[in-house]
Amino acid sequence: MIGTLESKVPSGPLASKWSGYKDHARLVSPANRRKLEVIVVGSGLAGGAAAATLGEQGYHVKCFCFQDSPRRAHSIAAQGGINAAKNYQNDGDSVFRLFYDTIKGGDFRSREANVYRLAEVSNLIIDQCVEQGVPFAREYGGLLANRSFGGAQVSRTFYARGQTGQQLLLGAYQSLCRQIDAKTVSMFPHTEMLDLVLVEGHAKGIITRNLVSGKIEVHAADAVVLATGGYGNVFYLSTNARGSNVTATYRAYKKGALFGNPCYTQIHPTCIPVSGQFQSKLTLMSESLRNDGRVWVPAKKGDQRAPSEIPDTERDYYLERKYPSYGNLAPRDISSRSAKEACDDGRGVGPDGRGVFLDFADAIGRLGEKTIRERYGNLFDIYEKITGEDAYKQPMRIYPAVHYTMGGLWVDYNLMSNVPGLHVIGEANFSDHGANRLGASALMQGLADGYFVLPYTLPTYLAGQIGKRPAVDHPAFRQAETEVRARIQKMVNVYGTRTVDSFHRELGLLMWDKCGMARNASGLREALGRIPALREEFWGNVRIPGTGEEYNQSLERAGRVADYLEFAELMCIDALERDESCGGHFREEHQTPEGEALRNDEKFAAVFAWEFQGNGAIETPRLHREALSFESVELAQRSYK
Amino acid sequence: MNFNLRVWRQKTGEGKGGLVDYKATDVSPHTSFLEMLDVVNERLAEKGEEPIAFESDCREGICGTCSLTIDGEAHGPDHPGAACQLYMRRFKDGATITVEPFRARAFGVVKDLVVDRGALDRIVQAGGFVSARSGSAPEANSILVPKHDADLAMEAAACIGCGACAAACPNASAMLFTSAKVSHLALLPQGRPERTERVLRMVAQMDAEGFGNCTNTYECEAVCPAEISASFIAKLNREYAMATLRKRAGE
Ligand SMILES: Cc1cc2nc3c(=O)[nH]c(=O)nc-3n(C[C@H](O)[C@H](O)[C@H](O)COP(=O)(O)OP(=O)(O)OC[C@H]3O[C@@H](n4cnc5c(N)ncnc54)[C@H](O)[C@@H]3O)c2cc1C
Ligand code: SF4
Ligand code: FES
Numbered sequence: 001m002i003g004t005l006e007s008k009v010p011s012g013p014l015a016s017k018w019s020g021y022k023d024h025a026r027l028v029s030p031a032n033r034r035k036l037e038v039i040v041v042g043s044g045l046a047g048g049a050a051a052a053t054l055g056e057q058g059y060h061v062k063c064f065c066f067q068d069s070p071r072r073a074h075s076i077a078a079q080g081g082i083n084a085a086k087n088y089q090n091d092g093d094s095v096f097r098l099f100y101d102t103i104k105g106g107d108f109r110s111r112e113a114n115v116y117r118l119a120e121v122s123n124l125i126i127d128q129c130v131e132q133g134v135p136f137a138r139e140y141g142g143l144l145a146n147r148s149f150g151g152a153q154v155s156r157t158f159y160a161r162g163q164t165g166q167q168l169l170l171g172a173y174q175s176l177c178r179q180i181d182a183k184t185v186s187m188f189p190h191t192e193m194l195d196l197v198l199v200e201g202h203a204k205g206i207i208t209r210n211l212v213s214g215k216i217e218v219h220a221a222d223a224v225v226l227a228t229g230g231y232g233n234v235f236y237l238s239t240n241a242r243g244s245n246v247t248a249t250y251r252a253y254k255k256g257a258l259f260g261n262p263c264y265t266q267i268h269p270t271c272i273p274v275s276g277q278f279q280s281k282l283t284l285m286s287e288s289l290r291n292d293g294r295v296w297v298p299a300k301k302g303d304q305r306a307p308s309e310i311p312d313t314e315r316d317y318y319l320e321r322k323y324p325s326y327g328n329l330a331p332r333d334i335s336s337r338s339a340k341e342a343c344d345d346g347r348g349v350g351p352d353g354r355g356v357f358l359d360f361a362d363a364i365g366r367l368g369e370k371t372i373r374e375r376y377g378n379l380f381d382i383y384e385k386i387t388g389e390d391a392y393k394q395p396m397r398i399y400p401a402v403h404y405t406m407g408g409l410w411v412d413y414n415l416m417s418n419v420p421g422l423h424v425i426g427e428a429n430f431s432d433h434g435a436n437r438l439g440a441s442a443l444m445q446g447l448a449d450g451y452f453v454l455p456y457t458l459p460t461y462l463a464g465q466i467g468k469r470p471a472v473d474h475p476a477f478r479q480a481e482t483e484v485r486a487r488i489q490k491m492v493n494v495y496g497t498r499t500v501d502s503f504h505r506e507l508g509l510l511m512w513d514k515c516g517m518a519r520n521a522s523g524l525r526e527a528l529g530r531i532p533a534l535r536e537e538f539w540g541n542v543r544i545p546g547t548g549e550e551y552n553q554s555l556e557r558a559g560r561v562a563d564y565l566e567f568a569e570l571m572c573i574d575a576l577e578r579d580e581s582c583g584g585h586f587r588e589e590h591q592t593p594e595g596e597a598l599r600n601d602e603k604f605a606a607v608f609a610w611e612f613q614g615n616g617a618i619e620t621p622r623l624h625r626e627a628l629s630f631e632s633v634e635l636a637q638r639s640y641k
Numbered sequence: 642m643n644f645n646l647r648v649w650r651q652k653t654g655e656g657k658g659g660l661v662d663y664k665a666t667d668v669s670p671h672t673s674f675l676e677m678l679d680v681v682n683e684r685l686a687e688k689g690e691e692p693i694a695f696e697s698d699c700r701e702g703i704c705g706t707c708s709l710t711i712d713g714e715a716h717g718p719d720h721p722g723a724a725c726q727l728y729m730r731r732f733k734d735g736a737t738i739t740v741e742p743f744r745a746r747a748f749g750v751v752k753d754l755v756v757d758r759g760a761l762d763r764i765v766q767a768g769g770f771v772s773a774r775s776g777s778a779p780e781a782n783s784i785l786v787p788k789h790d791a792d793l794a795m796e797a798a799a800c801i802g803c804g805a806c807a808a809a810c811p812n813a814s815a816m817l818f819t820s821a822k823v824s825h826l827a828l829l830p831q832g833r834p835e836r837t838e839r840v841l842r843m844v845a846q847m848d849a850e851g852f853g854n855c856t857n858t859y860e861c862e863a864v865c866p867a868e869i870s871a872s873f874i875a876k877l878n879r880e881y882a883m884a885t886l887r888k889r890a891g892e
Contacts, residue, residue: 053775068696069762071802072704088782124776131778133771133825133832135795142785160795166703167798174770181766189759212751241698276669278676281700382701385722388671388730451775499686501679545691550653551752553694554686 005258005609005626008412009113014632015096018117021413022456026463033058036462037469039206039221041193041248043070045165045443046426047227048172049450055179057455059462062219063176064188066211066243066556071173074229074241075446078165079286081147081157082443084122089146093154095119100633101152102441105331106406106434107583107599108635109261111607111628113413114431121452122444126158128451132171136160149287149439157440162286162378168443172450191217194487194559196224196252196422197480199470203252203422205477207484211556214549216485218477222465223421223458226252227450230405230427232265234564234571235516236508238402239271239284245560246567249409249428253570257417258609258624260410260430262567263575266437266584267517268403269335272386273355282401283386285358285379287439290328292363292372293396295319295335297356301346307357307395318342322594331638333436333584333597336400340517341595343399350397359395400517404442406433406584407574410609410626414457415449418609421465423458425449430607435583488548491558496541500558503538507531507561507568515572520588524576528569532619535565566618570610577623580604592637601635642668642729645737646681648693654749654757660739663693670730674717675700675707677729678740694753700725702866705801708808709754710741715805715864723803723866743808747815747851758804760850761818767846768839769822771831790828797825799867806861806869812853817861819847820877821869827880837884844881 010017028036036059040051043065051063065073087093099119103110126144130136136158137145146155160167179185190211197205197218205220231246232238253259270285298305299316318338320327330338339356342348349355364372369392373380380391387397408430409417415431416423426446433441470476514527538561546552581590581597582604590598607626644665651658665681672680675697682692698706702723709724711717717727732738740754748756798821806817823840826832832839855874862871 049775056774067698067704067706068758069705069802071762072698072706074699074704076704077699077701086781124778127778127781128773128775130781130784131771131773131831133794133798133829135791135798135825135829137795138786138788138791140788142787142791143782161799163703163799166801167795170798174765175773175775177762177766178770178772181768187762189762241704242700243698275671278669278672278680280673280676280679283701385719385726385728386673388728455775497687499683501683543686543689545686545689551694551755554692 005410005418005624006412007111007626008414009111010413014112014116017113018120025456026460028459028463030058032466034060035466036060037062037221038223038225038458039219040064040225040227041206042073042227042229042426042428043173043176044073044075044227044229044426045169045172045446046428046450047225048073048169048176049447050225050227050425050454051185052172052175052179053451053455054458055182055184058184061179061185062188062221063185064191064193064208066190066192068190070176070187070189071170073169074244075169075443076166077241078443079162079284080149080288081159081164081440082125082168083149083156083440084126084158084444085119085156086123086126088144089155091154093156097154098122098156102432102438103434103633104636104638105436105438107436107597107638108434108601108605108630109582109628110432110434112630112632117453118432118445118448121448124452125444125447129168129171132175134160134167134171152438165443168447172447192556193248194251194484195480196255197476198255198419199474199476202420204470205472207480212551214547214552216481218472218481220470220472220477222462222469223423225423225425225454225458226409226428227426228428230408231567232402232405234508234568235402235511236504237274237279237282239268239282242281245563247560247563249424250563250567252409252417252419252422254612255419256612257419257422258410258611259407259570260607260609261407261574262571262610263515263578263585264406264435264583265402266332266404266406267336267400269332269339269400270358270398271401272383273350273397273399275351275387283382284401284403285383285396285398287332289358289376289379292375293328293358293360294362295328295356295358297342297347297349303347307359316342316347333586336517337586339400355397355399357395358398360391361395364392404437406430406435406437410607414460415454416457416461421461423454425454435585488555491542491562492544492548492555494539494542494544496543498537498541498543500542500544500554500561503534503542504557504561504564507534507565511568511571515575518586518588519575521576524572527572528576528619531565531569531572538562538565569618570621573621574608574610577608578604599637605635642670642734644668644732644735647737647739648754649741650693650753651750652752654751658750668729670728672729673700673725674711674727674729675725694755696755697725702726703801705803708743708756708758708803708805710743710808712739715743715808716866720864721866721868723801743804745804745807745813745852747807747813748804760852761802761804761815763850764815764819764843764846765822768835768842769826771826772835773831784830786829794825794828797821797828797869797873800869801867803866805864805866807852809860809864810853811858811860812856814855815847815852816855816874816877817865817869817871819843820873823880824873824876827876836880837887840877840880840884841888
């Protein structure tokens with residue numbers, strides 16, 4: 001049983017909490033570091049940076065990823081950029097401003113001290129990455145270049161073409177390679193964590209499956225770090241990589257770690273719409289397109305004419321109409337919801353009516369095709385590759401898609417969960433983005449956690465753990481291993497008639513419908529009624545060809561889908577319990593007369609952290625609340641009119 | 642659309658493999674190549690047969706996971722682009738399409754269309770980095786980098802590590818891949834102090850992994866989804882020659 005949640009935020013003024021912490025934190029001597037082993041699950045920005053840094057410090061690190069190489073972690077796909085408060089543009093930026101924008105962007109649902117620390121270390125990240133050889137964009141004079149991004153009035157985003165995530169990840173990967181070469185890090189690619197092992201209440205190891213041989217293995221350590229990314233694929237279709245999953249964090253949840261704010265998901269407004277039943281993933285079109293594109297739908301329902309045949313007077317430029325001052329640049333959550341409303345109203349475009357136009361005709365008329373080509377050529381090419389349509393000649397069709405999950409395992413200021421020894425970093429934790437994440441801040445958080453926060457906070461735990469690492473033949477490992485094997489066998493033995501993907505697709509549609517861009521109590525209750533039935537069918541009728549003792553992709557996916565089938569329920573429970581609207585969580589019952597999200601600070605300025613209640617009780621997790629108090633900012637209603 | 646597929650099936654790395662015929666029917670031209678394979682796999686699973694193993698993750702051409710040789714071309718006919726960016730509208734209705742894994746001596750087959758590209762990771766581990774300890778970096782703008790150098794470094798750094806260059810090369814050489822990393826780091830001031838050691842070690846590792854030599858056939862450049870220029874191979878050769886000289890001079 002867990003008592004009150006302690007965030008362990010240091011005392012003192014906001015701006016000196018972190019430096020004060022570092023001055024007094026417990027350290028581990030170099031001789032003792034050699035005796036300590038740390039497991040890092042994940043090799044994305046967060047895990048890669050952490051594993052490399054801990055290796056440099058002299059710990060023995062074991063790093064795991066399910067891809068065939070650590071360089072392929074999902075972070076590689078991030079496009080836009082990374083924020084830092086360098087104020088290189090001399091436009092009045094500061095650590096406080098970055099902190100404030102992030103906390104406001106999160107609709108005042110994140111922990112002040114964590115967000116401040118994030119803004120504080122942001123500048124070190126840029127220094128670090130440049131030193132690694134990350135080829136950030138530069139000005140002619142050789143200085144670093146910046147661009148602006150949503151939700152900010154300053155230009156603080158650093159970027160490397162449209163491939164910022166790739167370059168930052170390769171920087172971390174190369175540092176990781178250096179430590180692999182130095183033999184401080186052992187890398188386990190193609191290896192999936194299937195369970196967490198607790199010994200006397202502390203996280204002391206994991207159970208893994210080698211995805212090539214099917215071998216189940218046990219690994220003991222002095223501490224475990226999860227850096228396993230987000231769970232957007234619970235919706236089946238998302239902008240996430242195909243393999244992104246909730247398994248590692250959900251397994252930890254079932255072992256007692258609290259899950260924070262699972263219902264907070266971010267829907268990105270500009271993605272290429274779904275086309276057909278077999279679509280496997282959705283592709284993001286950079287938000288920057290909205291600088292020059294105008295969003296519209298036909299004014300009349302069911303208007304089937306080609307866009308060029310619809311005169312201006314019969315078009316509804318709904319963002320410009322509803323948000324005259326921000327227009328097409330309204331924030332992500334608001335733009336996404338407006339697109340949904342237009343389509344729900346029967347005015348959507350494209351084959352199945354789930355799309356809106358993003359039209360560049362005016363911009364091309366004003367600036368010429370050449371300028372538009374220079375600005376967005378690569379995006380227009382991607383669009384053409386996927387849809388076969390030429391966006392210079394006809395408007396793009398776009399639709400919102402699931403993009404990021406703000407929820408994750410609950411952690412304190414040390415990035416440690418309520419389970420001693422279990423640390424959680426990057427998108428996998430709940431910590432810094434509240435109910436909505438601003439663009440270019442996930443990369444910042446992953447690297448902050450990995451390079452500059454965990455390496456200071458983890459030793460405060462490890463200092464008390466020297467000599468306490470259990471042997472892998474400890475009964476706790478044997479038991480966890482037996483359970484993992486039994487679960488795999490049970491899954492393979494079902495051998496029913498439905499494929500794994502068919503379950504995943506059905507779950508995704510249900511979640512998108514009832515727990516997606518807009519939610520309401522009756523829809524959430526309906527989903528809560530249907531998920532257990534789907535789960536039951538899965539365990540009675542899924543078909544997994546092959547065995548567990550070989551390379552078996554159906555089995556890999558089945559394990560992930562099985563966890564999503566439980567986790568989806570937790571999301572809906574959380575969404576139902578949070579009886580307010582905030583950021584990406586829009587409860588239709590709670591909106592202003594103009595249809596904007598209406599927070600209820602009195603009742604819900606809190607983190608919801610859920611505790612698993614033992615086997616067979618998926619549907620009745622116990623709620624813990626961490627009250628959020630704000631000392632340095634004033635809570636305000638966001639307005640973009 | 643309908644297609645006849647001839648797909649390489651191989652149960653394990655040790656076993657023997659061969660081409661097996663499948664039909665893909667009723668495929669929308671807007672389906673991606675990998676989604677088409679997904680559908681074939683769904684049907685196979687429904688029939689109780691083992692689906693075709695192939696790997697992918699991002700499905701937007703950036704992670705470098707997908708690794709198919711389609712009709713004899715690494716990543717298929719739609720260059721530049723990874724196999725995951727290929728759409729069925731690129732093929733003629735009724736076409737017969739052959740799908741094989743990336744083949745190179747250094748890439749062992751794991752199963753069906755999946756190969757082991759660990760050799761590429763080991764090349765990077767042999768010095769393909771800058772020794773920058775976390776927290777030790779100077780202020781980012783304290784070293785100016787001319788825009789031209791930064792842009793060129795970015796062009797080299799864009800490599801997605803897919804291994805198509807080696808799969809397309811008649812000598813199964815990984816020169817394009819190695820040259821991209823060597824050039825990226827040699828072009829930046831931060832990478833220069835270690836450039837001698839780096840190029841010597843990386844090339845030695847490349848040889849040790851069983852990749853062949855470069856004989857300038859430019860097949861690599863033709864299939865590279867990241868449009869890495871073969872001129873970086875010339876740069877690698879210069880770096881290597883200079884490093885050898887410096888080494889000899891006892892520097
Ligand atoms: C298309 C796209 C564009 C984006 N653009 C931006 C942007 O411009 N700016 C920005 O700030 N953010 C952006 N984001 C968000 C950002 O990329 C991610 O939030 C961030 O990269 C997550 O990093 P991570 O290290 O936490 O996790 P990931 O990079 O997802 O890494 C997860 C790691 O965990 C491993 N793993 C997972 N489960 C297991 C398991 N069970 N066993 C073993 N290993 C496991 C994986 O193998 C992987 O190595 C974007 C996201 C998407 C989808
Ligand atoms: S150089 Fe091109 S083909 Fe070779 S690994 Fe890199 S991206 Fe792939
Ligand atoms: S799946 Fe990522 S590049 Fe093809």
